[in-house]
Amino acid sequence: MNEAPPRVAPRRVLSVVIATSLVAAWTSGACDVVTINTPTLPIYYNTTDRTNGGASFLTSTSCKTCHADIAQQYALHAHAFTLNRVQGGPPTFPAAADQAGVPNPPDGYAWSDISYLLGGYAKRALFIDNGGFILTTGLTGKATQWNLDTPPNGTTPGFADFAPTAAAPLPYDFDRFRYETTGPAPQDPSNPLFQENRPGFIGTWAEAGVQCEACHGPGSNHIPNPSARDIFVDSPGAMTCKQCHSTPFDGPADEITGVDGFINPRSQWQELAASGGHAAFACTFCHDPHRGTSYDRAGAIRNECTVCHTEENMALHEGKVFVRPTDGYTETLTCESCHMPYAVKSGSSASTAAVGPLARVGDTRSHIFRITTEPLDYTGFFTPDGTRVVKDAEGRAALTVDFVCLRCHNDVSLPTLSFSVERAAEIAIGVHQEFE
Ligand code: HEC
Ligand code: HEC
Ligand code: HEC
Ligand code: HEC
Ligand code: HEC
Ligand code: HEC
Ligand code: HEC
Numbered sequence: 193m194n195e196a197p198p199r200v201a202p203r204r205v206l207s208v209v210i211a212t213s214l215v216a217a218w219t220s221g222a223c224d225v226v227t228i229n230t231p232t233l234p235i236y237y238n239t240t241d242r243t244n245g246g247a248s249f250l251t252s253t254s255c256k257t258c259h260a261d262i263a264q265q266y267a268l269h270a271h272a273f274t275l276n277r278v279q280g281g282p283p284t285f286p287a288a289a290d291q292a293g294v295p296n297p298p299d300g301y302a303w304s305d306i307s308y309l310l311g312g313y314a315k316r317a318l319f320i321d322n323g324g325f326i327l328t329t330g331l332t333g334k335a336t337q338w339n340l341d342t343p344p345n346g347t348t349p350g351f352a353d354f355a356p357t358a359a360a361p362l363p364y365d366f367d368r369f370r371y372e373t374t375g376p377a378p379q380d381p382s383n384p385l386f387q388e389n390r391p392g393f394i395g396t397w398a399e400a401g402v403q404c405e406a407c408h409g410p411g412s413n414h415i416p417n418p419s420a421r422d423i424f425v426d427s428p429g430a431m432t433c434k435q436c437h438s439t440p441f442d443g444p445a446d447e448i449t450g451v452d453g454f455i456n457p458r459s460q461w462q463e464l465a466a467s468g469g470h471a472a473f474a475c476t477f478c479h480d481p482h483r484g485t486s487y488d489r490a491g492a493i494r495n496e497c498t499v500c501h502t503e504e505n506m507a508l509h510e511g512k513v514f515v516r517p518t519d520g521y522t523e524t525l526t527c528e529s530c531h532m533p534y535a536v537k538s539g540s541s542a543s544t545a546a547v548g549p550l551a552r553v554g555d556t557r558s559h560i561f562r563i564t565t566e567p568l569d570y571t572g573f574f575t576p577d578g579t580r581v582v583k584d585a586e587g588r589a590a591l592t593v594d595f596v597c598l599r600c601h602n603d604v605s606l607p608t609l610s611f612s613v614e615r616a617a618e619i620a621i622g623v624h625q626e627f628e
Pocket of ligand 6: 474555
């Protein structure tokens, strides 16, 4: 046992200097200082009161009149389209969102039977009927989830089953809609309100979608006197994201949950907490809070990996381009190709025909970042009952190589460089070191 090769390559220990609101610079062991990209921020007066002094919600239409620049960026963010009103026909999306949209409702339904489309902008869509209930396969006997074009896992647009065992009507209630609406309120038993009087909408919201006031709080006290700077800004932007990008909602950071061999969607908060080196980061160290990753990737990420990791190489993959022979999917290798693989499933995952029997490819990137070089597959990544991601004594998780390398190195996609889990793990050891 003590002759075993080191499983983790030796690396330099680096530290980040956290300034007023964001990381301003970080220093390496050699003491070189790297300045990272931070926005020019106003000085906030309200970073504590989410209610803005008991204000009321006005909707983003009013914010747009003065903050046109931010509103224009935000108009491409998936947040703006998490819940879309249907008015007799398919909802429309910005032209730049080239994978967005749903052609028709499930078999046997017309658009006039649908009140809202849940999603439909990236990855998948569900349909809500006029009573405010989500259409399930269990109740309707039809395929009721629309999968959007998802090139990384080879899914092409089409209907799929959703909740095949849910035989009872599925209300779109507070526990669901608080992820996708602005100003959500649970139902008060003494005055039971239903949004738009639809019985499935148990509770109310102020605006559909995750709009300006979802993060900044209600704006009615700001507009009469904007220079008072008394509208809530979560600086440095950690806790606002935590609410919705947590499973369960606003949950503790201790467990990353999963099902069917994939991490649950909206677990980024829990994943980041288990990332070791990035565990104390705010989401906004890397993300612009107003810009979306699906259709505005270049603007959405403030600091690319190499802004901080200035000396890291591409781990044998410099200049490599992956082309999947079965469907022509093309990816130029980046740091994210290995460190942010699709270990999360929101709507779809790759079929065996697309990636072979061993690879695990969901539709959403992981935020664990760490990769293990132990010869383990997803059964070792999750606890034996499959409901939690395994963590070490320091609370860190690590992605197994079936999510990382085998996504490309499988017998369908790269037949001459197809690896077993054991072989991939062996090569992965020290993959960043120069081989001489
Ligand atoms: C009538 C114009 C107007 C409208 C409408 C408006 N704002 Fe503002 N907002 C401003 C101005 C002006 C500032 C900058 C204040 C300053 O720099 O003195 C500002 C600042 C802000 C800030 C930064 C606060 C800070 O402490 O620096 C946020 C956040 C913000 N607005 C959000 C919103 C939201 C959300 C809405 C919609 C509910 C909205 N605004 C509607 C004019 C407006
Ligand atoms: C997902 C949460 C979120 C949403 C939704 C959001 N913001 Fe922000 N906003 C932030 C955070 C966090 C900051 C702090 C500064 C930063 O990290 O960029 C901020 C900063 C601001 C500022 C001050 C700094 C600046 O960039 O000028 C304004 C003004 C603002 N937001 C307006 C808006 C408007 C208008 C909308 C809707 C179109 C909106 N925000 C939607 C999270 C959000
Ligand atoms: C009110 C709930 C809510 C809040 C608050 C929120 N998000 Fe989201 N976010 C969502 C939902 C819902 C989606 C749609 C995807 C999904 O369901 O996983 C999403 C999607 C995203 C995406 C994908 C965007 C795209 O274009 O595909 C990013 C990036 C993101 N959120 C970052 C953030 C960050 C950073 C913050 C904090 C500044 C934040 N979110 C706060 C609910 C929220
Ligand atoms: C804002 C600066 C910053 C950005 C951006 C950043 N990192 Fe890091 N990263 C760090 C710091 C600081 C550490 C901890 C340093 C250490 O472990 O010595 C770290 C650690 C890591 C680790 C080791 C984690 C562990 O504990 O085992 C990996 C892997 C990593 N980063 C990958 C990435 C990738 C991939 C990206 C881009 C998607 C990225 N980083 C973006 C600053 C950053
Ligand atoms: C081909 C897949 C692959 C690519 C591409 C890749 N990495 Fe890695 N990286 C790994 C693996 C595997 C490990 C774990 C190696 C080990 O522990 O021996 C690792 C470890 C790391 C670590 C922690 C160990 C260390 O060397 O400090 C950091 C930080 C890191 N990578 C950053 C990056 C950055 C930044 C990029 C892009 C410039 C990148 N990686 C590209 C596979 C990759
Ligand atoms: C170290 C940098 C870093 C941090 C910290 C970070 N992200 Fe990300 N995130 C990224 C990058 C880079 C991408 C886009 C990767 C790509 O598609 O190229 C991304 C993508 C996303 C996506 C879209 C994933 C998909 O596949 O659709 C969501 C949602 C998201 N981040 C939410 C969050 C939230 C919430 C937090 C805080 C809990 C957070 N991120 C923290 C770097 C980071
Ligand atoms: C996004 C797809 C992708 C991922 C992820 C990926 N690779 Fe690769 N890899 C490639 C491609 C493409 C090539 C070049 C194939 C060729 O030249 O025909 C390659 C080449 C290689 C080679 C041969 C290098 C050389 O110089 O000839 C090795 C070894 C390798 N990869 C190992 C790994 C390991 C180990 C991992 C996981 C840590 C990994 N790869 C992750 C796509 C990927």
